[in-house]
Amino acid sequence: MLTSVRPQSLSVPGPNPKTELGHLLNVIRFGQDSIGFARQLFQQYGPIVALRSGGGSNLYSSDPNCPGTVFAYGPEIVRQVATQHEIYTKHPLSGRIYGRRNESNRSQPLKHFGVGLFGLNGDVHRQHRQLMMPAFHRQQIESYRDDIVALTASTLEQLRPGQVCDMSEVMRLLTMRVATKTLFGEDIGEAGGGIGQLLQEALGTLGTPLLLFFPFDLPGLPYHRFLTQIGQLDDLMRQLIDRKRHTIDRDRDVLSMLIQARDEVDGTGLSEDELLGHVGVLFAAGHETSSNALTWTLFLLSQHPSVAADLLDELDSVLHGAAPTIAQLSQLPLLERVIKESMRILSPVPWNGRITSKPTELGGYFLPEGTEVFVGIYHTHQMPELYPNPSVFSPQRWETIAPSMYEYNPFSAGSRVCIGAGFAMMEIKLILAMLLQRYRLQLIPNARIDQAGVIVMAPKQGMPMHIHQQDRQFEQKPGTVRGNIREMVQLPT
Numbered sequence: 001m002l003t004s005v006r007p008q009s010l011s012v013p014g015p016n017p018k019t020e021l022g023h024l025l026n027v028i029r030f031g032q033d034s035i036g037f038a039r040q041l042f043q044q045y046g047p048i049v050a051l052r053s054g055g056g057s058n059l060y061s062s063d064p065n066c067p068g069t070v071f072a073y074g075p076e077i078v079r080q081v082a083t084q085h086e087i088y089t090k091h092p093l094s095g096r097i098y099g100r101r102n103e104s105n106r107s108q109p110l111k112h113f114g115v116g117l118f119g120l121n122g123d124v125h126r127q128h129r130q131l132m133m134p135a136f137h138r139q140q141i142e143s144y145r146d147d148i149v150a151l152t153a154s155t156l157e158q159l160r161p162g163q164v165c166d167m168s169e170v171m172r173l174l175t176m177r178v179a180t181k182t183l184f185g186e187d188i189g190e191a192g193g194g195i196g197q198l199l200q201e202a203l204g205t206l207g208t209p210l211l212l213f214f215p216f217d218l219p220g221l222p223y224h225r226f227l228t229q230i231g232q233l234d235d236l237m238r239q240l241i242d243r244k245r246h247t248i249d250r251d252r253d254v255l256s257m258l259i260q261a262r263d264e265v266d267g268t269g270l271s272e273d274e275l276l277g278h279v280g281v282l283f284a285a286g287h288e289t290s291s292n293a294l295t296w297t298l299f300l301l302s303q304h305p306s307v308a309a310d311l312l313d314e315l316d317s318v319l320h321g322a323a324p325t326i327a328q329l330s331q332l333p334l335l336e337r338v339i340k341e342s343m344r345i346l347s348p349v350p351w352n353g354r355i356t357s358k359p360t361e362l363g364g365y366f367l368p369e370g371t372e373v374f375v376g377i378y379h380t381h382q383m384p385e386l387y388p389n390p391s392v393f394s395p396q397r398w399e400t401i402a403p404s405m406y407e408y409n410p411f412s413a414g415s416r417v418c419i420g421a422g423f424a425m426m427e428i429k430l431i432l433a434m435l436l437q438r439y440r441l442q443l444i445p446n447a448r449i450d451q452a453g454v455i456v457m458a459p460k461q462g463m464p465m466h467i468h469q470q471d472r473q474f475e476q477k478p479g480t481v482r483g484n485i486r487e488m489v490q491l492p493t
């Protein structure tokens with residue numbers, strides 16, 4: 001039964017700050033630790049909760065009349081949102097700021113920044129996904145194996161035993177090189193490095209709460225900086241597309257395939273604006289995610305010595321120090337379980353953001369058209385009825401459980417399921433198998449590990465680790481990790 005009878009108001013329960021300042025503080029708290037903040041709200045109000053009771057909040061929708069923001073989790077919510085894609089639509093990564101795209105020449109790059117598949121819905125989304133699919137078919141993905149192995153080997157070569165390294169940065173640079181090579185056919189070189197750096201900076205600026213509240217193109221303000229960054233990004237990506245058009249006949253990277261892709265019915269290809277949107281989204285979605293999945297897995301292994309030892313036994317017995325072939329990847333069941341458990345307990349993408357295209361009902365509540373809904377991937381993965389002792393890192397649990405796609409969905413579910421999931425799993429397995437056979441990584445004592453990030457969950461202060469030659473001396477000293485990570489993973493005290 002619906003709880004609301006007033007068609008345009010948001011009746012989902014939630015905090016009700018008396019002042020705008022109180023609401024602003026909640027927005028900032030969400031921006032700083034979306035997972036911890038939402039956890040508290042869920043505990044207080046239940047599995048569907050409004051950021052502001054009665055509505056009147058707006059984090060993601062570019063519609064200034066957005067009725068409000070809702071957070072929800074659980075398999076039934078995931079199923080409803082994933083299967084009713086005509087109701088729960090997706091919008092560009094730039095969120096609220098996208099609405100300002102026609103304001104000036106400088107704001108024009110907003111038309112494609114973070115748009116790609118993220119900004120498309122309905123038939124157009126289906127059509128573009130279809131055009132992109134050949135680049136993500138199994139055979140095509142497997143053809144990237146040698147490049148990934150070569151780039152990983154060159155990265156591992158640069159690590160020195162005895163050093164302390166920020167492994168989140170090492171993984172970010174490696175996955176960025178993999179992305180530039182496989183997506184664009186270029187090793188990091190100048191173009192790839194420039195694009196990666198700018199994209200990183202632009203996404204960082206986009207995450208600044210000040211940008212939402214003062215979206216004015218004035219020097220000194222984050223919005224001004226953001227427009228400059230995405231303008232430069234546009235220029236670099238146009239140059240990249242231009243270069244590609246000249247080498248298209250021999251290259252088999254994703255961008256070459258996109259440039260050549262033609263609609264089966266009318267034979268049309270993608271426009272330059274559409275290509276810019278896809279290139280940016282593929283690059284953003286294709287390396288930050290994998291890089292954080294890898295970093296979190298390294299962290300979890302460093303805290304669970306017996307799992308790390310068992311995993312090394314498996315790798316050694318199948319690979320004998322070499323990089324896995326495609327066939328060997330399926331002979332490493334513990335590696336698969338470690339990665340699955342890592343993405344359950346520290347999901348790299350913690351939320352799916354959607355906007356309702358018409359009035360609907362979710363979890364027993366009425367949602368007006370235009371409501372923004374954040375579905376908690378991470379919070380669903382933490383339900384004790386699905387995963388007993390959910391904060392315990394236990395790869396073994398995957399020997400006996402087989403959750404549905406709505407219960408376990410690090411790559412989302414339904415028609416918008418991650419197009420790069422197969423690619424990501426292969427990349428993560430190859431990198432971990434090579435890295436762990438060669439080095440033992442130990443988190444530095446007393447490291448502070450805070451997770452942060454709404455779009456991608458990353459360690460805020462990085463992941464400082466000691467590099468050792470692989471000597472099997474796995475150990476974890478109790479009580480040596482600080483930070484909000486302790487609220488998510490049970491670690492020895």
Ligand code: HEM
Nearest residue numbers: 117285286289290293349352353411412416418419420424
């Ligand atoms: C561990 C790595 C990855 C994780 C956890 C991940 C997760 C996700 C999730 C949860 C979504 C759905 C987002 C939503 O609908 O709100 C998504 C979509 C997407 N991902 Fe990934 N992803 C990963 C790697 C990749 C890679 C390697 C690529 C490309 C090479 C990629 C490209 C995309 C694209 C283009 C979409 C949009 C699909 C659509 O809307 O139809 N992802 N990913």
